[in-house]
Amino acid sequence: xxxxxxxxxxxxxxxxxxxxxxxxxxxxxxxxxxxxxxxxxxxxxxxxxxxxxxxxxxxxxxxxxxxxxxxxxxxxxxxxxxxxxxxxxxxxxxxxxxxxxxxxxxxxxxxxxxxxxxxxxxxxxxxxxxxxxxxxxxxxxxxxxxxxxxxxxxxxxxxxxxxxxxxxxxxxxxxxxxxxxxxxxxxxxxxxxxxxxxxxxxxxxxxxxxxxxxxxxxxxxxxxxxxxx
Numbered sequence: 001x002x003x004x005x006x007x008x009x010x011x012x013x014x015x016x017x018x019x020x021x022x023x024x025x026x027x028x029x030x031x032x033x034x035x036x037x038x039x040x041x042x043x044x045x046x047x048x049x050x051x052x053x054x055x056x057x058x059x060x061x062x063x064x065x066x067x068x069x070x071x072x073x074x075x076x077x078x079x080x081x082x083x084x085x086x087x088x089x090x091x092x093x094x095x096x097x098x099x100x101x102x103x104x105x106x107x108x109x110x111x112x113x114x115x116x117x118x119x120x121x122x123x124x125x126x127x128x129x130x131x132x133x134x135x136x137x138x139x140x141x142x143x144x145x146x147x148x149x150x151x152x153x154x155x156x157x158x159x160x161x162x163x164x165x166x167x168x169x170x171x172x173x174x175x176x177x178x179x180x181x182x183x184x185x186x187x188x189x190x191x192x193x194x195x196x197x198x199x200x201x202x203x204x205x206x207x208x209x210x211x212x213x214x215x216x217x218x219x220x221x222x223x224x225x226x227x228x229x
Contacts, residue, residue: 014044014052022061022072023161029074033062060159075163077211084208087156088201090149091137095184095200097144102188106143110185113139117181121174129174136181180206
């Protein structure tokens with residue numbers, strides 16, 4: 001009995017592997033995504049590799065360039081600011097919805113994440129802080145319980161991760177993020193939808209403004225050591 005994956009399963013597998021390879025910098029920004037090379041590296045056929053590249057391109061992690069075909073996207077600061085303009089609205093909406101649906105157990109989870117975030121700051125562990133920061137926002141999306149909204153925010157988050165090699169550090173960014181996260185959780189606990197949306201939008205707006213005026217730092221090849229955005 002054959003154990004081969006169906007073609008649709010191969011395409012999904014190729015997509016997930018290619019997406020992770022791009023986010024892990026195994027394919028660098030600006031690098032050409034040749035169907036033959038992608039198929040060889042992912043150990044799949046050309047058809048699944050082609051579908052994976054098309055899907056990655058649709059999601060903004062790659063783009064088509066004349067005479068080159070698909071290349072890994074390399075967002076500049078202006079494009080990143082545009083991403084944050086959209087994210088500001090969507091994160092605000094996520095917090096608004098979460099304030100209507102949050103439970104006592106959800107609030108305990110969020111407070112526990114903030115305790116982890118404080119520990120990361122106190123130890124100067126930027127990589128850990130980045131991971132905890134991502135988990136905080138993911139938990140808010142779960143509480144908001146809107147799959148369409150979560151999908152759009154996930155796409156934006158991937159594009160932000162891709163741009164981390166050219167992002168900018170802001171002094172005191174980690175303590176500021178923690179304080180803003182506390183305000184978000186307090187707003188959720190109050191069940192005040194306007195206050196929750198305001199807190200969520202304000203957090204992303206501050207990041208967007210910092211990004212717009214910051215001076216670029218050296219390129220960072222590992223996104224885990226960059227200041228979380």
